[in-house]
Amino acid sequence: MSFLVLRELKKTYGDFVAVEALSLDVQRGEFISLLGPSGCGKTTTLQMVAGFVEPTGGAILLDGHDLVAMKPSRRGLGVVFQSYALFPHMTAAENVAFGLEMQKVGRAERDERVRNALELVGLGGFAERYPRRMSGGQQQRVALARALVIRPHVLLLDEPLSNLDAKLREEMQIELRQIQRTVGTTTILVTHDQSEAMALSDRIVVMNGGRVEQIAAPQEAYERPATPFVAGFLGKTNELSGTARVEGGETRVVIADGRWASRRPIDGAVIASVRPEKIAFADCAAGRLTGLVKTRIFQGNHWLYRIETLAGQVFVIRQNGGEPMPAENDKVGLTWRPEDMALRAADGRR
Amino acid sequence: MTRNGPLALLYHALFVVFMLAPIVIVCIVAFTPEGYLSLPTHGLSLRWFRTIAQYPEFIRAFWVSIWLGALSSAIALSLSVPAALAIARYRFKGRDALATLFMSPLMIPPVVLGIAFLRFFSLVGLGGTFVGLVLSHVVIVFPFALRLTLASAVGMDRAIEQAAVSLGASDWTVFRRVTLPLILPGLVSGWALAFIQSFDEVTMTVFVAAPGTETLPVRMFLYIQDNIDPLVTSVSASVIALTAIALVALDRLYGLERLLAGRGINEP
Amino acid sequence: MSTPASDNAAPSAWLLSLPALVFFAVIVIVPLIMTVVLSFHDWGEYKGIQPVFILKNWIEIWSDPYFGEMFARTFRIAILVTLITAVFGAPEAYILNRMRAPWRGIFVLVLLGPLLISIVARTLGWALLFGGNSGVVNAALMKLGVISSPIPFMFTETGVIIALAHVLMPFMVLSVWAALQRVDPQIENAAASLGAGHFTTLRRVIFPQIVPGVLSGGIIVFALSASAFATPAIIGGRRLKVAATLAYDEFLNTLNWPLGAAVATLLLVCLVVTIVGANRLIERRYAEVFR
Numbered sequence: 070m071s072f073l074v075l076r077e078l079k080k081t082y083g084d085f086v087a088v089e090a091l092s093l094d095v096q097r098g099e100f101i102s103l104l105g106p107s108g109c110g111k112t113t114t115l116q117m118v119a120g121f122v123e124p125t126g127g128a129i130l131l132d133g134h135d136l137v138a139m140k141p142s143r144r145g146l147g148v149v150f151q152s153y154a155l156f157p158h159m160t161a162a163e164n165v166a167f168g169l170e171m172q173k174v175g176r177a178e179r180d181e182r183v184r185n186a187l188e189l190v191g192l193g194g195f196a197e198r199y200p201r202r203m204s205g206g207q208q209q210r211v212a213l214a215r216a217l218v219i220r221p222h223v224l225l226l227d228e229p230l231s232n233l234d235a236k237l238r239e240e241m242q243i244e245l246r247q248i249q250r251t252v253g254t255t256t257i258l259v260t261h262d263q264s265e266a267m268a269l270s271d272r273i274v275v276m277n278g279g280r281v282e283q284i285a286a287p288q289e290a291y292e293r294p295a296t297p298f299v300a301g302f303l304g305k306t307n308e309l310s311g312t313a314r315v316e317g318g319e320t321r322v323v324i325a326d327g328r329w330a331s332r333r334p335i336d337g338a339v340i341a342s343v344r345p346e347k348i349a350f351a352d353c354a355a356g357r358l359t360g361l362v363k364t365r366i367f368q369g370n371h372w373l374y375r376i377e378t379l380a381g382q383v384f385v386i387r388q389n390g391g392e393p394m395p396a397e398n399d400k401v402g403l404t405w406r407p408e409d410m411a412l413r414a415a416d417g418r419r
Numbered sequence: 420m421t422r423n424g425p426l427a428l429l430y431h432a433l434f435v436v437f438m439l440a441p442i443v444i445v446c447i448v449a450f451t452p453e454g455y456l457s458l459p460t461h462g463l464s465l466r467w468f469r470t471i472a473q474y475p476e477f478i479r480a481f482w483v484s485i486w487l488g489a490l491s492s493a494i495a496l497s498l499s500v501p502a503a504l505a506i507a508r509y510r511f512k513g514r515d516a517l518a519t520l521f522m523s524p525l526m527i528p529p530v531v532l533g534i535a536f537l538r539f540f541s542l543v544g545l546g547g548t549f550v551g552l553v554l555s556h557v558v559i560v561f562p563f564a565l566r567l568t569l570a571s572a573v574g575m576d577r578a579i580e581q582a583a584v585s586l587g588a589s590d591w592t593v594f595r596r597v598t599l600p601l602i603l604p605g606l607v608s609g610w611a612l613a614f615i616q617s618f619d620e621v622t623m624t625v626f627v628a629a630p631g632t633e634t635l636p637v638r639m640f641l642y643i644q645d646n647i648d649p650l651v652t653s654v655s656a657s658v659i660a661l662t663a664i665a666l667v668a669l670d671r672l673y674g675l676e677r678l679l680a681g682r683g684i685n686e687p
Numbered sequence: 688m689s690t691p692a693s694d695n696a697a698p699s700a701w702l703l704s705l706p707a708l709v710f711f712a713v714i715v716i717v718p719l720i721m722t723v724v725l726s727f728h729d730w731g732e733y734k735g736i737q738p739v740f741i742l743k744n745w746i747e748i749w750s751d752p753y754f755g756e757m758f759a760r761t762f763r764i765a766i767l768v769t770l771i772t773a774v775f776g777a778p779e780a781y782i783l784n785r786m787r788a789p790w791r792g793i794f795v796l797v798l799l800g801p802l803l804i805s806i807v808a809r810t811l812g813w814a815l816l817f818g819g820n821s822g823v824v825n826a827a828l829m830k831l832g833v834i835s836s837p838i839p840f841m842f843t844e845t846g847v848i849i850a851l852a853h854v855l856m857p858f859m860v861l862s863v864w865a866a867l868q869r870v871d872p873q874i875e876n877a878a879a880s881l882g883a884g885h886f887t888t889l890r891r892v893i894f895p896q897i898v899p900g901v902l903s904g905g906i907i908v909f910a911l912s913a914s915a916f917a918t919p920a921i922i923g924g925r926r927l928k929v930a931a932t933l934a935y936d937e938f939l940n941t942l943n944w945p946l947g948a949a950v951a952t953l954l955l956v957c958l959v960v961t962i963v964g965a966n967r968l969i970e971r972r973y974a975e976v977f978r
């Protein structure tokens with residue numbers, strides 16, 4: 070059995086469904102992200118695990134024990150809040166020591182562990198500082214140390230990096246991942262930033278409107294999004310209408326003047342979803358989707374193209390490798406590997 | 420922001436004169452060397468301040484007021500803290516009604532409260548006692564205590580307490596180690612504001628106080644009813660001076676406008 | 688508010704409010720009900736209070752023109768005081784709001800501070816200023832040539848109204864000022880950039896936005912002046928009675944508690960009706976401004 074199990078977890082406020090039948094198995098040591106737009110129920114889910122919101126239905130099991138029946142103060146989970154929620158009247162060291170005091174850890178051991186925790190997050194010299202004398206990044210680290218020092222069964226992080234500026238956020242992502250690897254604590258991170266989720270997690274849970282859209286490893290969710298929502302949320306994608314027909318163990322896909330052979334058995338009108346960076350330029354041979362370059366934007370390490378085709382607008386991203394690239398108003402052919410194309414029926418069936 | 424024109428400043432000056440005139444005249448007349456009410460035209464004298472010492476009823480009333488204010492403010496505050504936490508944090512049926520009830524002593528004319536207390540206390544055997552006085556003042560100052568505790572409870576990040584809970588703290592520990600220290604500045608100001616309100620209250624107290632338990636403003640009021648003389652003027656000047664000191668201190672500590680303007684219940 | 692702690696919010700909320708609630712029930716609600724009941728009891732000079740249910744006191748208040756006159760005076764004073772504080776307090780709040788850093792803080796202290804100074808002391812100041820016919824105010828006015836013979840202030844409605852307007856003025860300034868602080872400071876510049884003159888800006892842009900402040904301040908001032916006691920008692924003396932001082936007399940001089948209770952109950956009812964009614968009216972009219 071998995072370490073942490075959420076089974077059919079549900080939360081309603083009156084008629085409003087904040088979280089709908091969420092099921093999730095988390096392995097020991099795993100780093101999971103709950104990813105979705107604002108208001109999709111991520112925080113609510115996390116708070117149900119932490120015990121600050123009571124589920125309307127479903128179960129939460131930690132190592133086989135029912136968590137819902139347990140008081141929040143007995144759950145032994147480390148929580149890092151978006152606002153950090155540091156105790157403003159205590160120094161960094163006192164903040165970190167608080168949880169150990171509650172566990173009645175002896176003085177000597179407590180000091181030792183507090184020191185180690187602060188070292189772990191790179192704040193060795195800041196033990197006696199008060200939170201309001203620290204930068205956002207430093208406060209963030211204190212909050213992390215405070216949650217980790219109690220050796221929590223699970224670490225819960227609610228948008229911990231969203232109050233940091235872009236550069237610091239990237240640094241903290243790397244550091245957070247490193248710390249989590251070192252300590253090995255099972256972690257659930259809530260975020261609305263898809264790159265953060267993909268950078269940090271073993272698996273991501275993409276949520277929308279209280280429902281789970283997909284649970285998968287980052288790369289899988291990116292390459293093979295289960296729903297159009299996931300495809301759109303995890304980055305730019307092209308959605309192209311076409312038709313598919315199964316013919317002798319193979320599926321023939323036709324998109325305007327382009328043709329592909331796919332292994333996916335699907336018939337009738339389809340939508341093909343292709344990431345812009347998976348599309349390559351080629352000559353305008355027969356059976357190739359062709360189009361006219363409308364705009365071309367240079368973005369440093371890559372080019373962004375907008376191509377007008379018979380199937381509609383297509384975005385293409387090409388690495389800037391130094392070779393000559395098509396110019397505006399050039400006629401080009403577009404190719405991609407069949408496995409880079411996610412197919413689904415146009416009427417909404419999977 | 421544009422400047423005020425000369426006309427506006429003239430208006431402002433007249434307004435300030437109007438607001439300060441009665442207070443200033445009390446302070447001036449209190450220093451008269453004469454035996455009757457008059458502006459001190461031939462030098463200043465402290466004789467009327469010294470005379471206060473010969474009127475033990477003013478001294479006693481002063482101490483009654485001090486103890487009454489301290490005690491009733493403390494009681495009001497300890498009742499208001501849990502109520503403020505409830506009102507600040509929960510949305511529940513009856514919340515607005517509860518808030519209205521707790522703020523109602525501001526709306527009920529103090530005469531009506533005084534009459535109600537007089538009747539009630541004389542029936543239950545607390546008539547004219549210090550206990551009755553304290554109970555009645557708890558009512559009077561409760562809205563002020565509640566307003567400031569509410570403001571600090573509302574302003575507090577809920578996640579800070581949740582953090583303490585997640586670290587294993589019991590409800591009581593959370594309150595003692597986290598909530599209380601964080602709302603303490605609000606509590607201190609709430610106590611101070613409540614104390615001043617209690618110290619100034621006269622209308623309701625006139626009904627509840629008996630000769631042994633008269634507060635300073637009641638004593639002053641009853642004295643003035645009989646006769647206005649330099650003695651009661653110097654007592655008033657002393658009260659004004661004390662209040663002014665408290666006021667400046669409170670302004671430094673908490674900000675006077677925040678203290679007076681906060682409505683609290685429905686405004687975040 | 689963000690999230691409540693849990694969903695069984697109501698029980699914990701009531702539990703937390705319980706001490707204060709019990710206190711209010713016993714020390715406020717019960718005595719108030721007893722006062723209303725008392726107003727229906729009988730009283731006689733020799734028999735004292737008789738716990739019976741009669742309408743004697745209420746009929747007396749209704750039929751004796753003395754009470755009608757007294758209540759009319761009470762509310763006349765309250766209305767005039769409200770008007771005076773609004774007319775003079777609102778411009779001052781506007782001026783105060785336009786002041787710069789050190790001055791604003793100083794004058795806030797000067798103008799709002801008196802709120803915390805003993806009412807008895809402040810009223811005593813007016814008694815000294817009015818001082819019969821030879822007071823400071825009359826002397827100054829005569830020297831300035833505004834009047835030729837002294838105006839009687841002591842023991843008159845004029846005196847009571849002036850003193851009450853002074854005592855309650857801070858509430859109006861505070862209330863209007865609070866409304867002004869919600870006004871975007873750039874809005875006057877915006878109006879000016881659209882070609883509005885200073886007076887037009889005041890009338891069309893600023894004034895409508897402070898009306899809610901004036902009204903809510905007006906409610907406070909009206910309620911407090913209608914129930915004022917110490918100021919009318921000192922400045923008005925023994926003859927110029929208002930509701931509060933009359934109730935006081937019945938209780939502590941005549942000892943006719945039931946009649947005093949009836950006067951107090953009537954005052955309470957009148958005020959509650961006025962305040963609630965005015966609040967409703969304002970909220971409906973200015974719902975979008977108040978929010």
Ligand SMILES: Nc1ncnc2c1ncn2[C@@H]1O[C@H](COP(=O)(O)OP(=O)(O)O)[C@@H](O)[C@H]1O
Binds near residue numbers: 112
């Ligand atoms: N206490 C509450 N009462 C009613 N609705 C709530 C409450 N808490 C959250 N919600 C609603 O539930 C939805 C999910 O909220 P939340 O979990 O905070 O979203 P997010 O994914 O941004 O963290 C939101 O639409 C929010 O408005």
Ligand SMILES: [Mg+2]
Binds near residue numbers: 111
């Ligand atoms: Mg959230």
